Amino acid sequence: MLDALVVGGGPAGLAVAHSVLQARPGAQVAVLERSDIRPRGATVAVAPNGLRALEAIRPDLKAALLPHHCVHQRIQRYSPEGAPVPSRRVTAREQLKQYGEMIMLPWHRLQSTLAAALPQGVLHTNHRFLGFTEGADGVVAEFETPAGIRSFEAALLIDADGGQSAVREALLADGPPQFLGMAIWRAVRPVPAGWPEDAATWGVIGQSLTAAVLQDGELAWQAFAPWPADQLHMIGGGHRSYVHDDVSAAEQSVAGGTQRSREEIGAERILRCLEAFEGYPQLALDLVATTDPLAVTEHGQFFREAEGCQTYVRGRVALVGDAAHLATPFLGQGCSQAFEDGLELGRAIGEHGFSPEALAAYQEIRLPAASAVQHWSVKLCRQFRAGNLEHTEVDVSINEGFLQRRFEPLAADVAASG
Ligand SMILES: Cc1cc2nc3c(=O)[nH]c(=O)nc-3n(C[C@H](O)[C@H](O)[C@H](O)COP(=O)(O)OP(=O)(O)OC[C@H]3O[C@@H](n4cnc5c(N)ncnc54)[C@H](O)[C@@H]3O)c2cc1C
Structure with missing residues (x-):
C-alpha cells in the first residue's frame, strides 16, 4: 500500500508530491496524471508568496524555475484599435518588486521542471482517474491507462486534478463550477x-x-x-x-x-x-x-464562489489547488495558492503522518487563507465587469496581504522532528 496517491500532475499535484517527500523522506508517493508531459498552455505567474512557498518546500525547486522566468524589457499595452495606452501594470510590476521576486514562465516549463525533480517512478503519466472507494485504513482508486484499468491503494488520496475535478465530484458531488x-x-x-x-x-x-x-x-x-x-x-x-x-x-x-x-x-x-x-x-x-x-x-x-468551497477534506481524501478553490483568473494567484497548499499539506503530514488528522490540520490552515484569495478574485472580476477599474490585482493582493505571506521552511520541521 502507498502512503499517498496524488491525482493530477499540474502545479498543485507536483508541489504536494515534493512537499510530502521532503516532510517524510522515503515515503511511498505516486502522482497519477491523465496526460503526458509536453508543451501546453501559455504563461503563468508565480507571485512572491507562491515562490516563497515553493522555496519553503525545497529551495532548489525555486532555483530550477528562475532560469525560465521571461524577462521583458518592454511591456506595451494597446487599445483594441492598436493605439498605445500608458500602462498602470508596468508601475504595478515595479511596485510588486517591493514584495519579493515574482516570475512569469511558460506553463509547460513549470510542469516539466517540477516533474523532472521528482524521484524516478513517482510520476505516472497517461493515468486517468476513474473513481475511488474509501475503507477504514485507506483508499483504493482506479485509473484508465493505455494498458487497461489499474488500481492503486494508499493511506491518503490527494486530489489535484484541477478546476473540473473528477475526484471532487466523486467526493462532494457539488456539481460543476460556474x-x-x-x-x-x-x-x-x-x-x-x-x-x-x-x-x-x-x-x-x-x-x-x-x-x-x-x-x-x-x-x-x-x-x-x-x-x-x-x-x-x-x-x-x-x-x-x-x-x-x-x-x-x-x-x-x-x-x-x-x-x-x-x-x-x-x-x-x-x-x-x-x-x-x-x-x-x-x-x-x-x-x-x-x-x-x-x-x-x-x-x-x-470559477467557484468561496462560500461553496468550505470543504477541502473528507476522511482520507484532501482537495488541493484548483480542485479545492477554483478562483477567477483576475488575481493571478492560482499557481501560488497551489504551492501554499502543497507546503502546508506536506507540513501537516510531516507532523501527523498519513492520517485523517494530517488532512484536518491542512484544512484548518489553508481554508481561510485560500478562501480569502478566492473571494477577492470573484469580487475583483465583478468590479472590472461593472467598469470599476480603480483597483488592480496588485493593489488588492498587497492590501489583503496575500503577497506578504511568509513561510517557515519544511526542512526546519523535519530537522526538529528527526
Ligand atoms: C495543460 C494546462 C495548461 C495551463 N496553462 C495555463 C497558462 O498558460 N496560464 C495560467 O495562468 N494557467 C494555466 N493553467 C492553469 C493553472 O495551472 C492552474 O490554474 C493553477 O496553477 C492550479 O494548478 P492545479 O495543479 O490545481 O490545476 P491544473 O493546472 O489544472 O492541473 C490539474 C492536472 O490534473 C490533470 N487531470 C485532470 N483530470 C484528471 C484525471 N481525471 N485523472 C488524472 N489527471 C487529471 C490535468 O491534466 C492537469 O495536469 C493550465 C493548466 C493546464 C492543465
Whole structure:
C-alpha cells in the first residue's frame, strides 16, 4: 500500500508530491496524471508568496524555475484599435518588486521542471482517474491507462486534478463550477520573423490578446473574450473542459456524424478566436492565424464562489489547488495558492503522518487563507465587469496581504522532528 496517491500532475499535484517527500523522506508517493508531459498552455505567474512557498518546500525547486522566468524589457499595452495606452501594470510590476521576486514562465516549463525533480517512478503519466472507494485504513482508486484499468491503494488520496475535478465530484458531488462567461485560447509558437514586440497586450480588461516572447525563440499568446453561456458547448468540450487540450467528443463529430481531424478542429478554434477579435490590429490577428492549429487550446473559464468551497477534506481524501478553490483568473494567484497548499499539506503530514488528522490540520490552515484569495478574485472580476477599474490585482493582493505571506521552511520541521 502507498502512503499517498496524488491525482493530477499540474502545479498543485507536483508541489504536494515534493512537499510530502521532503516532510517524510522515503515515503511511498505516486502522482497519477491523465496526460503526458509536453508543451501546453501559455504563461503563468508565480507571485512572491507562491515562490516563497515553493522555496519553503525545497529551495532548489525555486532555483530550477528562475532560469525560465521571461524577462521583458518592454511591456506595451494597446487599445483594441492598436493605439498605445500608458500602462498602470508596468508601475504595478515595479511596485510588486517591493514584495519579493515574482516570475512569469511558460506553463509547460513549470510542469516539466517540477516533474523532472521528482524521484524516478513517482510520476505516472497517461493515468486517468476513474473513481475511488474509501475503507477504514485507506483508499483504493482506479485509473484508465493505455494498458487497461489499474488500481492503486494508499493511506491518503490527494486530489489535484484541477478546476473540473473528477475526484471532487466523486467526493462532494457539488456539481460543476460556474461559467465565467469567457473563452480562452492559448498557444506557444515560434516567434514570427520580424516580430516587433517583447510583451504586448491589445484590448481592454475582459477582452484582450496578450503575446509574450519566451526564451528559445518561442512566443506564448493568450486571448480572453466574452463568450455566451448558451454557446459554451461550441468551445473546447463545453462545460467539462478546463485547460484540457484533448479534442472532445462534441468537437469531433459534426452534424452528419463524420469525424474531423485534429488539424480541422484546431483550425476551427483559430477561426473562433479571430472572429472574437475582429477589427483588432492585423499584427495581432496574424499571430493567431499563423499558429499551428495543433498547438491551440480552447476552453471556457470557470470559477467557484468561496462560500461553496468550505470543504477541502473528507476522511482520507484532501482537495488541493484548483480542485479545492477554483478562483477567477483576475488575481493571478492560482499557481501560488497551489504551492501554499502543497507546503502546508506536506507540513501537516510531516507532523501527523498519513492520517485523517494530517488532512484536518491542512484544512484548518489553508481554508481561510485560500478562501480569502478566492473571494477577492470573484469580487475583483465583478468590479472590472461593472467598469470599476480603480483597483488592480496588485493593489488588492498587497492590501489583503496575500503577497506578504511568509513561510517557515519544511526542512526546519523535519530537522526538529528527526
Ligand atoms: C495543460 C494546462 C495548461 C495551463 N496553462 C495555463 C497558462 O498558460 N496560464 C495560467 O495562468 N494557467 C494555466 N493553467 C492553469 C493553472 O495551472 C492552474 O490554474 C493553477 O496553477 C492550479 O494548478 P492545479 O495543479 O490545481 O490545476 P491544473 O493546472 O489544472 O492541473 C490539474 C492536472 O490534473 C490533470 N487531470 C485532470 N483530470 C484528471 C484525471 N481525471 N485523472 C488524472 N489527471 C487529471 C490535468 O491534466 C492537469 O495536469 C493550465 C493548466 C493546464 C492543465
